[in-house]
Amino acid sequence: MTWVRFFRSELRLVFGRKRNLGLLAVTAAFPVLIGIALKIAAPHGRNGGANSDAAFFNQLAGNGVFLTFIALSSLLLLVLPVVVSVVAGDSIAGEAGYGTLRYLLAVPAGRTRLLTVKYATVVVFGLCASFVVSAVALVVGAALFPVGPVTLLSGQTDSLPLGLLRVLFVTLYVAAALAALGAIGLAISTLTEHGIGAIAAVMILVVTSEVVDNVPQLAAVGPYLPTHWWVSFDSLLRAPVETSVLLRGLLSFAVYTVLFCSLAWARFTSADVTS
Amino acid sequence: MTAIATEGLTKRFGARGASGGAGGRPSAGQQRGQLAVDHIDLVVPPGSVYGFLGPNGSGKTTTIRMLLGLAYPTSGTAAVLGVPIPDGVTRVLHKVGSLVEGPAFYPFLSGAANLARYDAADQTADPGTARARIGAALDRVGLLPAAGKRYRHYSLGMKQRLAIAAGLLRPRELIILDEPTNGLDPQGTREVRSLIRQIAADGTTVFVSSHLLAEVEQICTHVGVMRTGRLVFQGPLPELRRTGAVRVRVQTADPEAAVKVLAGLELAQAQAADGEASAILGDAEPERVCAELVHAGIGVRGFGVVAPSLEDLFVGLTGEGFEVDGR
Numbered sequence: 001m002t003w004v005r006f007f008r009s010e011l012r013l014v015f016g017r018k019r020n021l022g023l024l025a026v027t028a029a030f031p032v033l034i035g036i037a038l039k040i041a042a043p044h045g046r047n048g049g050a051n052s053d054a055a056f057f058n059q060l061a062g063n064g065v066f067l068t069f070i071a072l073s074s075l076l077l078l079v080l081p082v083v084v085s086v087v088a089g090d091s092i093a094g095e096a097g098y099g100t101l102r103y104l105l106a107v108p109a110g111r112t113r114l115l116t117v118k119y120a121t122v123v124v125f126g127l128c129a130s131f132v133v134s135a136v137a138l139v140v141g142a143a144l145f146p147v148g149p150v151t152l153l154s155g156q157t158d159s160l161p162l163g164l165l166r167v168l169f170v171t172l173y174v175a176a177a178l179a180a181l182g183a184i185g186l187a188i189s190t191l192t193e194h195g196i197g198a199i200a201a202v203m204i205l206v207v208t209s210e211v212v213d214n215v216p217q218l219a220a221v222g223p224y225l226p227t228h229w230w231v232s233f234d235s236l237l238r239a240p241v242e243t244s245v246l247l248r249g250l251l252s253f254a255v256y257t258v259l260f261c262s263l264a265w266a267r268f269t270s271a272d273v274t275s
Numbered sequence: 276m277t278a279i280a281t282e283g284l285t286k287r288f289g290a291r292g293a294s295g296g297a298g299g300r301p302s303a304g305q306q307r308g309q310l311a312v313d314h315i316d317l318v319v320p321p322g323s324v325y326g327f328l329g330p331n332g333s334g335k336t337t338t339i340r341m342l343l344g345l346a347y348p349t350s351g352t353a354a355v356l357g358v359p360i361p362d363g364v365t366r367v368l369h370k371v372g373s374l375v376e377g378p379a380f381y382p383f384l385s386g387a388a389n390l391a392r393y394d395a396a397d398q399t400a401d402p403g404t405a406r407a408r409i410g411a412a413l414d415r416v417g418l419l420p421a422a423g424k425r426y427r428h429y430s431l432g433m434k435q436r437l438a439i440a441a442g443l444l445r446p447r448e449l450i451i452l453d454e455p456t457n458g459l460d461p462q463g464t465r466e467v468r469s470l471i472r473q474i475a476a477d478g479t480t481v482f483v484s485s486h487l488l489a490e491v492e493q494i495c496t497h498v499g500v501m502r503t504g505r506l507v508f509q510g511p512l513p514e515l516r517r518t519g520a521v522r523v524r525v526q527t528a529d530p531e532a533a534v535k536v537l538a539g540l541e542l543a544q545a546q547a548a549d550g551e552a553s554a555i556l557g558d559a560e561p562e563r564v565c566a567e568l569v570h571a572g573i574g575v576r577g578f579g580v581v582a583p584s585l586e587d588l589f590v591g592l593t594g595e596g597f598e599v600d601g602r
Contacts, residue, residue, distance in 0.1 A: 002398040009395035017383065099379025103441065106343045106375065108368035109396035272346040 003113065010121045014087060020125070023083045027129050030079055031071040031137035038070070039144045056234075064141030065150050065160075068167050071137035072130070072174050073231050080129055081206045081227075084178045087125045088185025089198035091118040092268065096193035096275035111269045119186050119261060126178030134171040138164075154238040166236055173233040173246070180226060180253035181206065183260035190268040193275040223248070226256050276357045278449050278480040279319035279342060283351035286312040286337050311337040313504035314351065319482055319497070321448075324475045326491035326512075327484040329501030330593050335484040336376055338501075339453050343373055356448055369399045372442025373451040377458075378434040382427040386418055386437050389426055393441050400445060412440040416470065432463040439470060450474055452483040456490055468494055488589040500592045507592050512585075519583035519591075520544075523564055524553045526577035536571045540564060556580060 014020055038060055056073065060066040072080075092115075095101035104114060141147070150163030158166065185202045192198050209227040212218050222228050229249030235242035287310050312334040319325045329335050340346040342355055344364035353360045358367035380389040390409045394400050400408075413419045416436040421429065429437065435455065442450055452471070456464040471494055475481050485491045491498075498515055500508040508515060523542070525533045530547035534554075537545040542554035542564070556564070561580050568575050583591075 002400075005395050005402055006398075009392055013381070013384075013392065098381060099377070100381060102340075102343075102345050102375055103373075103379055103393060104396050105345055105364075106368060106371075106373045107393055107396045108344070108365050108398075110365045110398065113365075113398070114396070270347075272340070274340075274346070 006117050010117050014121050028132050028136045032140050035067050035140035035144050064145030064147045067141030068134045068137040071133050076230050083129045084126045084181050085199050085202035088122045088182040089189050089202050090195040092189040093192050093198040094195040097195050102273050122182035123179045127175040130171045130175040152237050156239045170233045170236050176253045177230045180256040183257040187260040187264040190264050278321045281317040281353040283314045284353050285350045287349040310504045315506040323497045324481045324495050326495035326498040331486050333501040334504040370448045372447040374438045375453045378438035380426045385423045387422040412443045416440045449480045502593045519588045520555045521582050522553050523556045524579045526551045533573045
């Protein structure tokens with residue numbers, strides 16, 4: 001199928017770029033740093049576990065698997081959004097900047113086809129970045145801390161394989177969150193021919209959303225913010241799993257994805273390519 | 276079937292339409308939200324080498340962008356190889372090779388990898404033959420030795436040739452080249468011209484835009500001349516030549532007297548300048564004009580029948596180089 005060929009070419013382009021590989025390398029370095037820092041700080045039992053982060057930290061001393069959750073929730077604040085913003089913001093704007101967009105369209109790649117290939121690649125890159133964090137955190141966690149049956153936030157204990165399954169689902173949840181952000185980035189990317197501008201715009205959006213989400217007076221709008229449900233993956237670490245929270249999170253991601261992919265499509269298929 | 280046909284094709288860049296950015300070399304007129312292309316009816320016969328001429332900013336590139344479905348017409352229709360554009364873009368453009376506003380490639384990829392990238396984007400290209408086709412295209416423009424070199428390190432001429440190679444990745448029925456020799460040295464210009472000749476010899480229709488008549492008049496069979504968004508002439512090259520009136524020119528010590536004689540013979544536009552008299556020959560016989568001059572006692576030092584150069588005709592159609600159209 002010709003879509004697959006184009007998609008493979010796009011993957012080669014994105015994963016072959018030093019800049020993007022550098023981003024993945026930086027992403028991989030963070031779990032290592034966090035693991036070492038926490039090993040040195042040995043934070044067991046220091047606070048009451050009022051929030052989920054603290055809960056993770058308390059668990060880490062007893063089980064290295066928890067480094068994955070700590071790493072994912074820490075990197076979701078800034079590093080993972082940056083990684084996805086770069087690839088998504090650059091997706092169309094970067095091609096426009098190089099002038100290759102006009103040649104791709106004259107080939108003809110087809111505007112809708114190009115957009116689907118671009119978005120699929122952004123999703124894959126987000127997925128890849130999430131798994132890099134989990135995998136590295138798992139390895140570092142196992143190396144620095146004891147590994148065994150996983151004690152959940154709700155108190156029960158899972159066998160190690162079941163615990164790893166939860167890691168897998170948490171990682172996929174994070175990838176879904178990043179896919180929604182990728183859709184926003186894609187839409188912004190169709191508005192400009194300056195990749196760096198699109199990337200900056202996505203980042204400003206993420207930070208603004210996180211700030212607004214942390215203002216108690218604005219709690220009413222919180223659930224509608226793109227970043228609000230990102231760290232709700234701790235629901236997966238309870239038995240039974242808090243599916244209502246998870247589903248609301250996934251619904252939020254789905255709505256953002258559909259909305260911004262539609263905006264990207266509407267803009268990209270109707271605008272003149274002047275680059 | 277006409278290679279390119281447009282009817283009343285029009286592009287007006289308004290405040291809305293110009294929002295795409297500033298990278299497109301828009302003329303000052305476009306930025307003020309005016310007509311970039313004004314009701315043009317292009318007819319490019321199959322197998323022709325069509326020179327699309329006009330000064331910079333006369334709407335050539337905007338027209339080409341519309342023909343390739345990159346820009347949407349404000350009104351009017353366009354068809355390429357019989358398929359309506361922009362609706363049928365994905366059905367027909369794989370038969371069309373193009374170079375628009377200079378080459379554009381990924382600087383961090385090699386020449387061959389860049390061509391592979393564009394080939395992968397083509398939904399109708401056969402992946403099995405991609406390697407062979409890329410090799411053949413590079414060979415044709417003489418870039419095979421630099422196939423593995425990064426595009427970033429290519430010279431300007433190599434970049435231009437790589438862009439032409441991209442247009443030759445597959446057998447094409449039509450090649451659209453926008454200012455293909457822009458920025459090239461005379462040697463590069465000659466190379467591109469001979470490439471165009473070869474492409475045309477294979478039966479491919481060539482549509483080549485230029486702001487330099489001299490650059491294309493040696494290879495063109497047809498020309499279209501643009502001025503401030505309007506197509507002011509279109510037809511076979513000999514027809515453009517015929518639009519120019521043949522003049523008689525008389526070198527003499529007394530041009531004023533010669534002009535009187537010419538006017539007396541009812542020749543139009545008789546005038547004197549720089550020690551010579553001239554007039555439009557029309558149906559008069561040059562022998563008789565000369566005899567009459569001598570008979571009237573004019574000392575004829577030189578006598579000539581001259582057709583205007585294409586350059587003169589071109590400038591007559593598009594205006595002098597320094598003349599700014601007040602739009």
